[in-house]
Amino acid sequence: MRLPVRLTNVQQTLLLTLYLRALESRSTTPVLGDPMAERLVACLDYDFTRFDSKRGDPLVALRALSMDRQVARFCARHPDAVVVHLACGLDSRAWRVDPPATVQWYDVDYPEVVELRRALYPERPGYRSVAADVTEPDWLEGLPGDRPTMVVAEGLVMYLPDAEVERLVTRVVGHFHEGEVMFDVFSRVGATVMRCQPSFRATGATIRSVLPDRRVVERWSPRLRFIAERPVLGEPEVVSLPRKTRVFYTVLRSIPALRGSLRTLHYAFSDDNTHS
Ligand SMILES: C[S@@+](CC[C@H](N)C(=O)[O-])C[C@H]1O[C@@H](n2cnc3c(N)ncnc32)[C@H](O)[C@@H]1O
Numbered sequence: 001m002r003l004p005v006r007l008t009n010v011q012q013t014l015l016l017t018l019y020l021r022a023l024e025s026r027s028t029t030p031v032l033g034d035p036m037a038e039r040l041v042a043c044l045d046y047d048f049t050r051f052d053s054k055r056g057d058p059l060v061a062l063r064a065l066s067m068d069r070q071v072a073r074f075c076a077r078h079p080d081a082v083v084v085h086l087a088c089g090l091d092s093r094a095w096r097v098d099p100p101a102t103v104q105w106y107d108v109d110y111p112e113v114v115e116l117r118r119a120l121y122p123e124r125p126g127y128r129s130v131a132a133d134v135t136e137p138d139w140l141e142g143l144p145g146d147r148p149t150m151v152v153a154e155g156l157v158m159y160l161p162d163a164e165v166e167r168l169v170t171r172v173v174g175h176f177h178e179g180e181v182m183f184d185v186f187s188r189v190g191a192t193v194m195r196c197q198p199s200f201r202a203t204g205a206t207i208r209s210v211l212p213d214r215r216v217v218e219r220w221s222p223r224l225r226f227i228a229e230r231p232v233l234g235e236p237e238v239v240s241l242p243r244k245t246r247v248f249y250t251v252l253r254s255i256p257a258l259r260g261s262l263r264t265l266h267y268a269f270s271d272d273n274t275h276s
Contacts, residue, residue, distance in 0.1 A: 022040070
C-alpha cells in the first residue's frame with residue numbers, strides 16, 4: 001500500500017525536488033543518480049504528474065551533487081563531524097554521501113515531513129531526524145556544539161523572509177563552535193523564472209528571499225568568512241548532460257545575468273575569523 005501524503009504548500013516543494021531527482025536518476029546518463037528518490041516516488045500515494053515536464057530538469061540534481069561534494073569533503077576532513085541538514089525534505093543526502101558512523105548526522109524539517117521520512121527511511125548509525133520549524137530557536141539545544149559542524153540547507157532560504165534567513169544563520173553560527181555553512185539562493189531573475197514555472201506553481205509555495213550579494217551574509221556575523229559562490233549552471237557535470245539540455249544550459253551560463261540564477265553560497269565560521 002502506498003503512503004498518503006498530507007503536506008502544506010512549502011512542504012510540497014519537497015515532492016517536486018524529490019520527483020526531479022527521481023526523473024534524473026531514471027535517465028540514461030544520470031549525473032547524480034538517486035535510486036532512493038526513485039523508490040520513494042513509487043512508495044507515495046501522490047499524483048506526481050502535476051509536476052510533469054517531459055524530460056525533467058536536471059538543475060536540482062546538479063545542485064544536490066554540488067552540495068553532496070562539499071559535505072563529503074567536510075566529512076572526509078573531519079571524521080568526528082556533525083552534519084546538520086536543514087529542510088532535508090525526503091532527500092537521501094546522508095545515504096548518497098554515506099559518511100562513517102563517527103559522523104553525527106541530523107536531518108531537520110517540519111514534524112509532518114519528518115514523520116513521513118521516518119515511515120520511509122531505514123535507520124542508519126550516527127543518523128537522527130529532528131522534527132522542528134528551523135526558524136524556532138529551541139531545536140538547536142539538543143545538538144552538540146563542540147565538534148566541527150557542516151550546516152547545509154538546500155532549497156530552504158528562498159522560502160523564508162530575509163530577516164528569518166539572517167536570524168537562522170546567526171543562530172547556527174552562534175551555536176556551533178566552528179565549521180561551515182552552505183545554502184542556495186536565487187537571483188532576482190532566477191526567482192522570477194521559478195515563479196513562472198507551472199511545476200513550481202502547482203506547489204502553492206511563495207518565494208520570499210533573494211540574496212543578490214554574497215557580502216550581505218558576511219555582515220551578519222564577524223565569525224563568518226566567505227569560502228565560495230557556485231552557480232549551479234557552472235558545475236562541471238553540465239558537459240555530461242544529454243545534448244539538448246547541455247546546449248541549453250551552456251547558453252544560459254554564458255549570459256552573465258542568468259549564470260547565477262541559482263547558486264550556492266558557502267562560508268566558514270569560527271572565532272578565528274573575528275581576529276582577521
Ligand atoms: C524545496 S524543498 C527542499 C527539500 C530538500 N532539501 C530537497 O532538496 O529535496 C523545501 C523544504 O524546506 C522545508 N522547510 C521550509 N521552511 C521550513 C521551516 N521553517 N522549518 C523546517 N523546514 C522548512 C520544507 O518542509 C521542505 O522540505
